Amino acid sequence: MSHYDIAVIGGGLAGLSVLYHLKRAGKLSGKRVLLVDPQRKTAHDRTWSFWETGEGPFEELVYHRWDQVSLHNAHTHCTCDLAPYAYKVILSNDFYAHVNGILDGVGALTRVQGQASEVRSGPATASFQLGGETVTADIVFSSEPHPLDYREVKQPYLDQHFRGWFIETEEDTFDPRRASLMDFRTPQEGETRFFYVLPFSKRRAMVEIAIFSNEHLRTEQYDALIGDYIHAHWTQGPYRVYHTEGGNIPMTTYDYPRRTGNLIYIGLGGGAARPSTGYTFYGLQRQLMRLAAAFPDISATQVWPEKHRLYDATLLRILEQRKLRGDEVFVNLFQRNPPARVLAFLNGESTLWQELRLMGTTPIGVFGTTFVRELL
Ligand SMILES: Cc1cc2nc3c(=O)[nH]c(=O)nc-3n(C[C@H](O)[C@H](O)[C@H](O)COP(=O)(O)OP(=O)(O)OC[C@H]3O[C@@H](n4cnc5c(N)ncnc54)[C@H](O)[C@@H]3O)c2cc1C
Structure with missing residues (x-):
């Protein structure tokens, strides 16, 4: 059996972020x-x-940033200046190389290539199985995925499934100063479907389709939608796809376990x-910076402010039950509010006054009744 202070x-x-922030806070020595x-x-x-004001902890890794975003649906569009926020992107290969490089310099760090199992918390330590051996640690941070079946979750639940192409065109096509945050000009099929375009230069961009629903498509179906969208709205000329990306993020107010004794999820x-x-x-960065600053006190595991869970349950339930169309809800939100108010809200850093003003711009009958129902 081996024992560590932190596993x-x-x-x-x-996992890399928590170690990075603990190191920066001087808590690994x-x-x-x-x-x-x-x-x-x-x-x-x-x-x-992501978007943030000022400089974040990984500023030197930012691959591109935008001060403006646009939103489109079938009827209308808007362009928003984001100040004081900026929309930024970090590529995971840059992040892994940077953080792994820093962690390689931590003398007392042991890396094991393996799969942990039977992760549990005991009275004074937490433990797991690794390669036939029991490992214990005073504190275990686990980023194992939490198995979740939407049919068994009573809270609102929608998958956000997506696929993106990184393309290079032969002619100038994009404006690298403006990202397209949500472009709903694609058949909605009774779901919330939008494109997301991040131009890195006049000829290079990521074009991604994101769908909020629990029915996933086959790869060729996402691809057909992306191809049609590029042809209809960006270029009819030749381009090459130099990278693809896809995945799924569960969007739910399900109560994920955050901590059991000395085991922190x-x-x-x-969640x-x-x-x-x-x-x-x-x-996640905001949560882990707070946690690292307070370490070894591990009581603060909250990621999003509690009141936002109720706001999110309201919005998700409206989309899930199709009480309003996603394309109208999101575009209206940006058209009827200063962008900074919407971005502060979505980052969970808005004031109550900002939240009330934002709610005042939504179809209040539907939002009000759904809010009360979720509250009850
Ligand atoms: C393609 C994609 C794009 C995304 N884009 C954005 C975005 O633009 N903005 C945003 O805010 N979020 C985005 N997300 C959501 C989120 O930021 C990522 O999913 C992020 O990687 C989540 O971090 P994580 O550590 O929970 O999971 P991961 O980064 O997947 O890391 C989990 C790690 O745990 C390891 N692991 C799992 N089980 C075990 C085990 N039993 N033992 C040992 N190791 C184990 C895995 O091998 C893996 O390396 C995106 C997600 C995906 C999939």
Whole structure:
């Protein structure tokens, strides 16, 4: 049996981030630390976008930033100046290389390539099985995914499933100063379906379709929709696809376990995705910075403010039960509010006054009754 002060299960975004913030807060010195993952991640397997004011903890890794975003539906569109926010993107390969490089310099860090199982918390330590051996640690951070079946969740639940193409055109096509945050100009098929376009230069962009529903498509179906959309709205000329990305983020107000004794759940498995949007990166960094500052006090595991769970349950229920169309809800929100108010709200950093003003711009009958129903 081996014992560590801190063990981290999973070397993806959450696992690497927690160690990074603990190191920056000076909380790893003199500690025996274990990081377990079946692989050392290096690939561009995720493109993390988020918005924030000022500089964040990974500023030097920002691959591109935008001060403006646009939104479209079939009837209307708007362009928003984001100040004081900026919309930013970090490529996972840059993140893994940077953080793994820093962690390699932590003398007392042991890396094991393996799969942890039987993860549990005891009275004074937490433990798991690894390669036929029992490992114990004073504190275990686990970013194992939390198994969830939407048919068994009583809270609102919608998958956000998506697929993106990174394309290079032969002619100037994009405006690299403006990202398209949500473009609903694609058949909605009774769901919430939108495109998301991140232009990195006049000729390079990520074009992604995201769908909020529990029915996933086959890869060729996403691809057909992306191809049609590029042809209809961006270019009829030739282009090449130089990278693809896809995935799924559960959007739900399900009560993910956050902590059992000395075992702390982090990342998607710890409920780090914002239920109403699926955005995770920013909220996760904010949570882990707070946790690292307070460490070894591990009581503060909250990712999103509690009141936002109710707001998100309201919005998700409206979309899930198709009481309003997603394309109208989201475009209206940005058209009727200063963008900074919407972005502060979605980042969980709005004031009550901002929230009330924002709610005043929604179809109040539907939102009001759904809100009260979720509250009860
Ligand atoms: C393609 C994609 C794009 C995304 N884009 C955005 C975005 O733009 N903005 C945003 O905010 N969020 C985004 N997300 C959501 C979220 O930020 C990511 O899913 C993020 O990677 C979640 O971090 P995580 O650590 O929970 O999971 P992961 O990064 O997947 O890491 C989990 C790690 O745990 C390891 N692991 C699992 N089980 C075990 C075990 N039993 N033992 C040992 N190791 C284990 C896995 O091998 C993996 O390396 C995206 C998600 C995906 C899939």
